[in-house]
Amino acid sequence: MTTVTTTPRSGTPGSDFARLSRKIADAGLLGRRPGYYTARITSVAGLYATGWLALVLIGPSWWTLAVAAFMAVLYGQVALVAHDMAHRQVFRRRRASEVSGRIAASSIGMSYGWWQDKHTRHHANPNTEDLDPDIGPDLLVWSPDQARAATGLPRLLGRRQAFLFFPLLTLEGFNLHVSSGRALADRRLKHRTLDGALLLAHCALYLTALFLVLPPGMAVAFLAVHQCLFGVYLGSVFAPNHKGMPILSADGRPDFLRRQVLTSRNVNGGRFTDLALGGLNHQIEHHLFPSMPSPNLREARAIVRRYCRELGVDYTETGLIASYRLALTSLHRAGAPLRRARTGT
Template sequence: MTSVTVRAPRPESSGSDFARLSRKIADAGLLERRPGYYTFRITAVAGLYATGWIAFALVGGSWWTLAVAAFLAVVFGQVALVAHDVAHRQVFRRRRASEVSGRIAGASIGMGYGWWQDKHTRHHANPNNEDLDPDVTPDLLVWSQDQARAATGLPRLIGRWQAFLFFPLLTLEGFNLHVSSGRAVANRALKHRVLDGVLLSVHCVAYLTALFWVLPPGMAVAFLAVHQGLFGLYLGSLFAPNHKGMPILRGDDRPDFLRRQVLTSRNVNGGWFTDIALGGLNHQIEHHLFPSMPSPNLREARILVRRYCEELGVDYLETGLIASYRQALTSLHQAGAPLRHKRVPA
């Protein structure tokens, strides 16, 4: 298991569909860095992060602290989005600068950078492939009817009504992020696992110390639940519209790079607020085709990519945010159908 930066493959064949699209994108200057944008964005997010913890200290032992918890949940989500862009080397050209910045961002929200980057690398290489993409492994939910038929334990129990449980379960995603990061430290194949373990431990100790030092025990537990629950809900809601409900592939079902990325991804319509709230991941098709493209360039790239897909006759799905959730939930309900059938073996 190695931690590598996700990049689109080089257009080795001058006549390939992706090669022609790549030249169009490069000629439009959309792969160029945006230092001014990221300087402003990182400064703003860091300022909001500091503001949240200052407010936490000033509010002190008042139930208004739960409003601070909700605010910090959103800020943590924005930090995660910055870490995502940094990991994709959208911000810095050099690997070392990207890794240092990414680890700082990850540590500030209790995320193991090496674990997440390895997982995300494998996702980008084979999105929605149930044999190769870790994001569609049936660890809690089932993503296809084949997975449902083979499910045991929690996936079997939850999978029957997983569409109804999906958003409530997202409130556990923040906790899952910390637990999965901690478990990954035990993996000797993970690069820089000791450093990640130290950073994760420092975050957890500092976080819990601050909560139980400033707040009474019951209020500290309430803050923890609200903050981590809403953080998980926000984090899960950022990624759910992108691939959930799109075609599921198998290990031997590997179309060419362009179609593999486009056909398994979904864009979400919206304006500047959607771009900020989703961190540019609403342009998921363009992001998967060009992972190192700065997120503010994705909206402009969308015009070129959509037109090109129309010329090729490749399905390009774009929908509203609510519709994307509806499609994802419908797909989850259909995937769990075999578990609602009485004749499914135990």
């Protein structure tokens, strides 16, 4: 995993992006898409309700594990809708975006305030050391320097983290809930009382529904399948976007356009890929224009790719499987110092 300390290669900071913005605006790609989002939100909400109704109708049967798998996908889709709402892709006004986003987030047991704060910092400083919370040292290490400084469980896991990455994603759903709860202790978090109440209400309703409808063993099995597959799905959506891309130095970051393009990776695919990944397969365009409605990102992609070629800025796109391979290769390289330390080489 390389560290990039480049400076803008042409123009003054922001000038290249300003010209690109005009091209995007002239193409009409920043306008709202109310019809699309009405259909998408209605469909996701309807399927979400259908899943819980199916649990009740099927009752105490191991077939409910199929419902758990279905609901894992639906939780992921709700998370993607909440993401678009938080970026004000759905509603232009902040108030409407916050209310709708908080409702969507609470329906999957996530603190909207915690996630929005974390995600905003990521967008401002993608793959930037000490600034992007998504590459902060935690359970995994993202660079050789983090590996050398790792202790405890990260040091143990870091040696084989590339092989453990997807198995560890089974814990990501649980981690989302735990991190949401822990964030409520931070007094700087806006609306933390409201987020706490919504989080508690979700947990209470979720567990009550499971243990009222199912025997304890089945309820626990449903919970495990649901949350583990939810974590795998969510992690699989976000892993291709930045993992394995260059890491920037906080002291030598390039201008906005290059900072977003050089650290992001697009994933090739058709409409099904757009649906499964919620449009985040157009990660470069999303990072450049986070409030652009997701159905417009595919059209914006051609404009941005051509413009980057004109500037000589590397524009990375690959297939989905290749993106996972690149991410895992990067994790393996990041853990190299820990393997060498173990062997004494």
